[in-house]
Amino acid sequence: MNNCMPRNKKEGLLYGIIICAMTALTMATINISINMGEISKEAIIISIKAFPIVFIIALLLENFIVGKVADKLVNIFIQPTDSLNAHILFRTFFTVIGMSIIMTNVGGILANGFNIDVIKEFPVCWPRNFCIVIFLELIIVQPIARIIMKKIHERQDRS
Template sequence: MHQEKRLPRNGKEGLLYGSLISTMTVIFMSSFSAIYFAGEFNAEVAWSIVKMIPIMWIIVMVIEPVIFGRIAEALTAKFTQATDSFNSKILFRILFTVLGMSAAMTLIGDIVGNGFHSELFSNWLANWPRNFAIVLIAESLVIQPIARFVMVKLHEAQDRKAGLAPEDVQVLKTEVI
């Protein structure tokens, strides 16, 4: 059976993969936002980042698989064909996930960081396009490739443990195709 080495194969691997992506994205965006709005990095900014990361991580780990991951999968299936390349499907998946998550997390991040206030919607309008562009670039070029690299290494280790040499895995792939 042809199995993709760059993506999770089961729920446990899916949790690891999602956790890696969520953790890197939350750390990156929490740090970026805190430093961007504070204007400088100091102990107070560092402490606000440390306090914000677990809260934002939990929120991301709940809403991505429950809401935006499902929407992204459906939209990716609608805009791609079975014969399309892995890279095209991943790019669509990243685009749709980042579109939804950046919109939601820009609003949620402002609420978590500043509470409900009268400028919530205008802040969202001003900040969301920037957040979307930054996360899209970070996810496409750094975060997702790191998570896929981890999956490849994990699957190679599993294949070695199962006694399959790299040539055997390649033969299995070509036999199924």
């Protein structure tokens, strides 16, 4: 059994919360800083204030919409006999595509309200967000979440 991935729904929820929290806070800080023209104390404070709503929206979207679509797409492209790394890579890729498209729009709406600027800025904002998030997920966020899950399992297995 793989020791770095969730073993049940409770662990799956914890794993998702860890990933969602790190990604939502990081992306909120990056996008707010870009919109303000600099990384500043003010940008970080605004990001922290925006975090709860961004986190809740992202968690709900991932669990109830994007995650389900990503799982279906993974099942099309990946066989059960393929490696864990292949499963992780494809699941991450499909999730990041969906979440980055939706959250780019959500972020624009939260920042500017419902207006045409959100649509106009999408072709610039989405590719940037996608590139940042795919890097963030593959290199930083998911490895940290898997390390945490591994430590939880090691503690459980010793008990």
